[in-house]
Amino acid sequence: MIVENDGYVLEMSGIIKEFPGVKALDNMSIKVRPGTVHVLVGENGAGKSTLMKVLSGAYSIDAGRIVFNGRELHDQNTADALNAGISMIHQELSPIRDMTIAENVFLGREPMKMRGFFIDFDALYRNTRDLFGHLGIKYDPGAKMRTLSVAGMQLVEIAKAISRDASLIIMDEPTSALTENEVEVLFRQIAELKTRGVAIIYITHKMDEIFTIADEITVIRDGEWIASGPAADFDQERLVSLMVGRTITDIFPKQTVPVGREVLRVENLGGKGFEGVSFSVRAGEIVGLAGLVGAGRTEIARAVFGLDAPSSGKVFIDGEEVAIRRVRDSIRRGVAMISEDRKEEGLVLQRSVRENVSLVYLGQFVSGPLIDGAAERRRVEELIETLRVKVASMDAEVSTLSGGNQQKVVIAKWILGDVKVLILDEPTRGIDIGAKSEIHRLMGNLAARGMALIMISSELPEILGMSDRIVVMHEGKKKGELVRRDATPEAIMHMAVS
Amino acid sequence: MSSEENELTASGRYVRAGWRQRIDYRTITMLAVLLLLWLGFTAFTSEYFSDLSGSFITARNLSNLTRAMAIVGIMGCGMVLVIVTGGIDLSVGTVAGFIGCAAAAMQVWWEWSTPPIIVVCLAIGAVIGALQGTIIAYVGIAAFIVTLGGQLVFRGGILFITKGMTIAPMRESFKYFGNAYLSATWGWILAVAAVLGLLAKELRQRAARRRYNTLDEPSGFMLARWAAYAAIIVVAIVVLNRYRGLPIPVLIMLVLMLVFTLIAEKTTFGRKIYAIGGNIAAARYSGIAVKRNLAVVYALNGLLAAVAGLILTARLNAGPTSAANMNMELDAIAAAVIGGTSMSGGVGKVAGAILGAMIMASIDNGMSMMNLMPAWQFLVKGMILVAAVWFDMRTQGRKRA
Numbered sequence: 001m002i003v004e005n006d007g008y009v010l011e012m013s014g015i016i017k018e019f020p021g022v023k024a025l026d027n028m029s030i031k032v033r034p035g036t037v038h039v040l041v042g043e044n045g046a047g048k049s050t051l052m053k054v055l056s057g058a059y060s061i062d063a064g065r066i067v068f069n070g071r072e073l074h075d076q077n078t079a080d081a082l083n084a085g086i087s088m089i090h091q092e093l094s095p096i097r098d099m100t101i102a103e104n105v106f107l108g109r110e111p112m113k114m115r116g117f118f119i120d121f122d123a124l125y126r127n128t129r130d131l132f133g134h135l136g137i138k139y140d141p142g143a144k145m146r147t148l149s150v151a152g153m154q155l156v157e158i159a160k161a162i163s164r165d166a167s168l169i170i171m172d173e174p175t176s177a178l179t180e181n182e183v184e185v186l187f188r189q190i191a192e193l194k195t196r197g198v199a200i201i202y203i204t205h206k207m208d209e210i211f212t213i214a215d216e217i218t219v220i221r222d223g224e225w226i227a228s229g230p231a232a233d234f235d236q237e238r239l240v241s242l243m244v245g246r247t248i249t250d251i252f253p254k255q256t257v258p259v260g261r262e263v264l265r266v267e268n269l270g271g272k273g274f275e276g277v278s279f280s281v282r283a284g285e286i287v288g289l290a291g292l293v294g295a296g297r298t299e300i301a302r303a304v305f306g307l308d309a310p311s312s313g314k315v316f317i318d319g320e321e322v323a324i325r326r327v328r329d330s331i332r333r334g335v336a337m338i339s340e341d342r343k344e345e346g347l348v349l350q351r352s353v354r355e356n357v358s359l360v361y362l363g364q365f366v367s368g369p370l371i372d373g374a375a376e377r378r379r380v381e382e383l384i385e386t387l388r389v390k391v392a393s394m395d396a397e398v399s400t401l402s403g404g405n406q407q408k409v410v411i412a413k414w415i416l417g418d419v420k421v422l423i424l425d426e427p428t429r430g431i432d433i434g435a436k437s438e439i440h441r442l443m444g445n446l447a448a449r450g451m452a453l454i455m456i457s458s459e460l461p462e463i464l465g466m467s468d469r470i471v472v473m474h475e476g477k478k479k480g481e482l483v484r485r486d487a488t489p490e491a492i493m494h495m496a497v498s
Numbered sequence: 499m500s501s502e503e504n505e506l507t508a509s510g511r512y513v514r515a516g517w518r519q520r521i522d523y524r525t526i527t528m529l530a531v532l533l534l535l536w537l538g539f540t541a542f543t544s545e546y547f548s549d550l551s552g553s554f555i556t557a558r559n560l561s562n563l564t565r566a567m568a569i570v571g572i573m574g575c576g577m578v579l580v581i582v583t584g585g586i587d588l589s590v591g592t593v594a595g596f597i598g599c600a601a602a603a604m605q606v607w608w609e610w611s612t613p614p615i616i617v618v619c620l621a622i623g624a625v626i627g628a629l630q631g632t633i634i635a636y637v638g639i640a641a642f643i644v645t646l647g648g649q650l651v652f653r654g655g656i657l658f659i660t661k662g663m664t665i666a667p668m669r670e671s672f673k674y675f676g677n678a679y680l681s682a683t684w685g686w687i688l689a690v691a692a693v694l695g696l697l698a699k700e701l702r703q704r705a706a707r708r709r710y711n712t713l714d715e716p717s718g719f720m721l722a723r724w725a726a727y728a729a730i731i732v733v734a735i736v737v738l739n740r741y742r743g744l745p746i747p748v749l750i751m752l753v754l755m756l757v758f759t760l761i762a763e764k765t766t767f768g769r770k771i772y773a774i775g776g777n778i779a780a781a782r783y784s785g786i787a788v789k790r791n792l793a794v795v796y797a798l799n800g801l802l803a804a805v806a807g808l809i810l811t812a813r814l815n816a817g818p819t820s821a822a823n824m825n826m827e828l829d830a831i832a833a834a835v836i837g838g839t840s841m842s843g844g845v846g847k848v849a850g851a852i853l854g855a856m857i858m859a860s861i862d863n864g865m866s867m868m869n870l871m872p873a874w875q876f877l878v879k880g881m882i883l884v885a886a887v888w889f890d891m892r893t894q895g896r897k898r899a
Contacts, residue, residue, distance in 0.1 A: 307782070331785040345783050348776035350844045359773055360784045362766045370764040374706030381712050393714070413784070 008067075009034045009199045010055075010168055015064035017050055017223075024050045025223040028064075032168065035197045036215040037190060039204060039231070043243050043493075044293050044458035047223035048203050052170050055201075056088040057081035069167060087161035088170040093153050095145045102128035102141035105160045131163050135192070151182030158189055162198070169193065170201045175209060176294055187213060205292045207236050207497045219243060240497065244460055244489035252437075252465025255444040257284040259468070262319065263452040264335070264421045266304060269313030273299040274476040277313070281421065281452040286443065288467030289456045291496050295473040297456045298340060301423045305337040306330040317421070331360065334420035338410050338427060340456070342403070346410040349399040353391055354380045356398050356409050361417035383412040387442065404435020411442060422446060425456045440466060460489050472496055524838050524890070528853050532860065539864030554864050557740035564738070565813075567852075567859035568747035569594075569806045573830035574837070574851030575751075575758040576799035581834050582762075583775040583792055584843030585641035587799050588827050589630060589648030594807035595821020596652040597623055601808055602665035602817030605672060612671040620804045626652075627800020631793035641796075653822045666816035675750070676812025679743035688744070689735040693728045700724050747809045751852070754802065758848045761798075771795060776844025832879065833858060836886045857882065 010032040017025040025047050032038045042048050053059045055066065057077045066073045068084055095104050102125050103110075111127065113120035128141035137155055145153065154174060161169045175183045190200060190213065204210060210217065214231040219242040226242050260283030269277045274296030281287045289297045303310040306324040314321055317333050324330045330337075339345040347356055357380045358365065365376040380394050387408045391401055398409055407427065414422060424443070428436040443466060447453055457463050463470055470482045472495040479495040536554065544553035553559075573590050580587045597619050604610040604618070630648050634641045659665075680688070700720050707713040738744050762768040770791050773781040781788055806826070810818045818824075835841065836857055837850025858879055865875045 327782060327785040328787065337783065339783055344777075345779040348773045348780050348844060350776050350840075351772055355769060355772065359769065359780075359786075362769055366766060370760060371766065371769075372706075373764070374703065374710050374712070377707065377712040378710030381710075 007034075008032060009069060010201075011065075011067040012051075012055065013065050015051065015054060015066070016062045017054060017059060018062050023223055025054070025061075027224060028220065029225045030201075030218050030228070032199045032201060033216070034167065034199050035194050037194065037200045037202050037213050038216045038218065039202045039210050039214040040218050040220060041204070041210065041239060041243060042220035043460065046220045046243070048220055049172065050223070051220070052088065052172060052201070052203065055081070056086060056170065082164060082166075085165060085167040086170070087164055087166035087168070088172070089154065089157045089161065089174060090172055093150070093157060095153050095156070097144070097146035099145055100142050101139055101145055101148070101156055104145050104156060105131070105141075105163060127163075131159055135159055135162065135189070149182065151178050151185060154178070154182075154186060155189065158193075162193070162196075166198065168199045168201065170203075172203045173205070174202075175204070175206070183209075205497060207239070210239070211236075236494075236498070240490055240493045244493050252440055252462070254440075254466060255448055257444070257448045259284045260450060263317065264304070264454075265316040265319075266300075267314045267316070269300065269303060269310050269315065271299060271303045271308060271310040271312075274303075274473070275312070277473075277478045279471045279478065279481065281454055283420075283450045283452050284447050285468045286447055286453040286455055286466050288463040288470040289454060289473060290460070290463045290470050290492050291473035291479075293458060294475075295496065296476040297473050298425055299476075300473075301337055301425055301454065301456060304330070305335060305423060307337075331417075334418055335423070336360075336414040336417075336419045336421070337423040338407075338414070338425060340425035340429060342406050342410055347398050347406060350397060352395045353384070353389070353398055353401070353409055354394040357383060357394075357412045357416060360413055364416075379416065380412075383415060387412050387415075388438065402432075402435070404431040404439065407431060407435070407439060408442070411439070415446075419451060421452045421454065423454045423456070426458065427455060428457075428459075428462065460492060463487075463492065464489065474498065524893075525847075525850070525853070527889075528837070528850070528857070532853065532857055535857065535860050535864065539860070539867065543864070543867045554867055557737050559863065559867070560737055561741040561745065563859050563863045564748045564856075565745045566863065567855045568745070568751045569809055570826060570829045570833050570858065571751045571852045571855035572754055572802055572806045572809070573826060574833035574855050575754050575848050576802035577827075577830040577834045578837070578839050578846045578848050578851045579758070579762060579768075579771055579795050580641075580799050581775075581831070581839045581841060582843060582846045583771055583795055584778070585634065585792070585795070586645065586831065587627075587630075587796065588642065588645040589626075589652060590799060590803040590806070590830060591824060591826035591828070592649050592652035592656065592822050593623065593626055593800060593803040594810060594826060595818050595824070596655040596659070597804045597807035598811035598821060599656050599659045599665065599817035599819060601672075601811050602668065603659055605668055606665045606817075612669060615672070616808060619808055620801060623804025623807070624797050624801040627803070628793060628797035630800070631796025634796060635789040635792035649827070656819060656822050660817055660819050662819070664816050664819065668812060668815050673812050673815055675746055676809050676814070678746045680746065680749060682739040682743055685735050685739050685744045688749075689731050692731050696727055697724055747813070750805065750809065754805065755848055755852050758798075762848050767791065767794070772844055774843075829855075829858065832883050836883060838886075838890065840890070841887075854886075 008031045010030070013029040015025050015028040016023070028047065028051055030038070030040070030051070040048050040051070050059065054061050057080060060075050068086065071084070073080075073084060096107065099107070105128050106124055111120045111123035112118065113123070125141050132139065132141065137159055139148065139152065139156070145156070148156065158169070174186060178186065193200060202213060211231065216229065217231050217234050217239070218228040219226040219239065221243060262280050262282045265280040267278050277300055279287065289300070291297050299308070302308045304315060304324070306327045306329055309325060315324055316322065317335065322329070322333055324333070324335075343349060348359070354377065358376050362371065365372050365379070377394065384391065384394060389405050389408045389412065391405060398406060401409065427443070428439050431439065443453060443455070455463070455466060464487055467487070468484050470487050470492060472479045472482065472492055474496055482491060539554040540550070541547060544550050544555070550556070573594070577587060577590070600622065601615050601619050604615045605612070626648070630644050633639055633644050704713060704720065735744065762771070770781065770786045773784065773786060774788055774791060778788060807818070807821070810821065830851075833854035834846065834851045835854070837847065837852070837854035839846030839850060861878050861882070862875050865878065866872070
């Protein structure tokens with residue numbers, strides 16, 4: 001079907017995408033002109049990635065219209081999207097490292113010879129050489145992909161997109177792994193693409209980048225279109241308020257808890273992805289670690305928990321300096337961590353609820369050489385009842401539970417022992433609203449019992465609603481600290497983006 | 499019990515129907531398969547039940563069958579633990595042969611008495627296993643490679659010791675472990691002790707659960723379970739006593755099965771093994787010493803290989819030079835897998851390997867009694883192995899390698 005295109009290469013309008021229990025995109029729209037860079041901005045979880053997955057064909061939509069190059073796209077899959085001229089360069093590149101550069105560029109569409117039985121390698125390398133010469137890329141097409149830097153791989157991805165005659169290239173945080181020089185190389189390539197009339201949708205969190213590269217900007221929040229316009233119409237102030245400008249409707253069951261003595265103090269801690277970070281947590285306190293994805297929050301938590309060795313700095317527990325080298329050390333000292341990925345790092349899915357809950361502090365049930373099964377059952381059942389885990393039996397496989405109940409099992413595992421400091425990394429990610437507020441209430445109860453909590457969250461309302469104090473991180477450094485009454489979405493966002 | 503009881507109440511109250519989750523349908527299915535196999539073999543070897551003497555179901559044949567499965571059963575106990583961690587041990591067959599030959603050399607050439615040989619050989623087995631486990635866990639070379647290397651090394655080891663010669667004969671005190679039988683009286687004493695012990699365990703568990711208010715199982719179900727086990731034990735001892743009694747290698751296998759079941763299910767070490775195999779990242783987040791525990795698993799497996807090797811030597815009354823070509827490790831792996839152990843780790847039961855070994859021994863025994871070519875045994879065992887995994891995938895909706 002041919003549709004009037006009004007000078008846009010892409011028009012998405014009224015897009016609705018629902019997942020069970022969540023509306024990921026609600027009446028989302030975006031219009032992109034050829035030869036421009038259109039920056040898409042929004043908080044973590046605003047729906048940017050979902051929108052792009054819809055466009056590249058990974059997700060189908062529940063309602064709405066996508067018009068690309070004057071043609072309406074229906075339920076396209078990724079291959080159709082590529083044929084239509086849309087290319088996506090993912091945040092995490094996935095090249096086949098042991099193939100040559102040329103083999104990667106033409107992967108899945110190799111030139112053939114002998115009636116299509118054999119790959120025509122001469123043509124493969126000749127085409128790649130021509131392409132690279134055209135684009136001014138100086139890599140040897142016969143070199144192995146693994147010899148390239150991340151920026152190099154990104155350039156190859158761009159070349160691949162161009163060789164497919166893409167008229168729209170989506171770049172999802174392309175600079176997150178690049179050095180400054182590499183960023184310049186990338187920006188030059190983008191300028192070059194613009195002169196060829198290629199449109200680029202560019203997703204980023206970085207304010208300086210937005211204003212360097214954007215021709216137009218669209219702001220998305222909670223899956224909805226908020227604002228669009230030429231980059232000149234926006235400044236940082238306005239962007240931030242558009243990104244976060246929401247009335248906080250979620251009710252957080254924050255209890256007032258008397259704050260006790262300091263339990264954990266981190267001084268000048270440095271490691272992979274962060275440096276010079278200092279903060280402290282007191283008994284009964286919930287400290288929120290805010291920041292954009294990749295700001296180094298999880299890395300700090302991993303270091304404090306003993307998963308990665310810090311390269312500098314000190315950790316004090318109860319005022320005493322401790323050397324934490326292994327997870328066992330931190331557990332012995334009363335530090336526990338609930339990782340952001342329950343299924344990958346928190347649970348043994350094919351084992352029972354009981355075995356998962358008692359995994360860490362199983363020693364307390366041992367009498368003689370064997371586990372006292374009845375004593376174990378009693379404690380696990382108590383915990384299941386206190387935490388209100390919805391499960392038919394403690395002998396059910398954990399994999400059969402819902403996300404919220406799985407998270408309760410992970411929390412139960414640590415309550416079984418004598419934990420002083422509990423680090424929660426994105427404790428409510430992927431959990432439905434009801435279970436979410438239960439987890440929040442639970443966190444409040446733990447604080448009331450004198451536990452010190454550190455909560456990493458990418459959801460501003462959660463950070464604002466649950467934290468007594470908020471530590472804001474930006475690119476591996478602590479940007480500042482806010483107490484509860486001074487914390488506003490704007491204040492946090494300003495610190496987090498620059 | 500109605501299905502509503504398994505559903506959740508609106509308030510999310512914890513509903514007690516846990517005993518249903520504990521019914522082991524897989525074991526029941528395996529027992530049924532075994533029973534069918536036996537029925538079939540009996541039919542084909544007795545002219546359709548017209549002449550049972552000389553058929554599959556005679557006491558003498560069943561006694562031989564259990565003796566034949568003992569070595570694979572013993573190896574299977576350790577193999578379950580290894581596979582549960584997500585690993586594999588391809589070396590146990592030739593390690594058993596190596597240790598068996600070493601034991602023969604100690605007795606025949608060096609004239610050692612039996613007890614020190616046993617102690618030294620068990621130690622050698624544990625050390626070999628620990629060494630391989632250390633390379634796997636701490637150096638990080640894949641278990642498949644390390645133990646394949648071990649298999650070749652100890653194949654060579656057998657030739658080093660024997661130089662191709664047969665080392666024989668063993669003393670009576672040594673042969674005892676491969677060929678002797680427990681007297682009928684002792685067999686009965688053990689059987690009664692086992693039946694009463696099981697009842698005591700069930701009752702103690704019930705009492706403890708009642709005390710802790712976690713009792714959720716109807717008493718009838720418990721009694722039925724106990725009666726089923728008791729019946730199996732009593733029938734087994736009656737049949738075995740009608741021939742010569744409980745074979746010593748089978749007794750050793752049963753004791754090891756009990757010990758390794760306790761290790762797997764009732765010790766913190768066992769729980770850690772399942773966690774490591776189920777999700778190594780979650781195990782690390784839980785502060786489990788992954789490497790150390792892995793090394794210990796391979797050490798235990800080496801220890802069991804030594805037990806198997808000693809029994810093999812005792813049975814053959816000579817150093818088992820042929821062990822290098824018997825592929826016992828593959829039989830042990832097959833026994834574990836048929837017994838429900840998942841190659842992707844985290845799932846498996848020790849007793850399952852014993853059942854698996856029994857199914858395979860039954861096929862060997864039954865088909866040779868039917869005077870079929872040995873080719874058929876391999877064919878059928880291979881198909882049963884693959885079918886068992888397929889069955890698990892179908893019923894559990896879970897991917898298995």
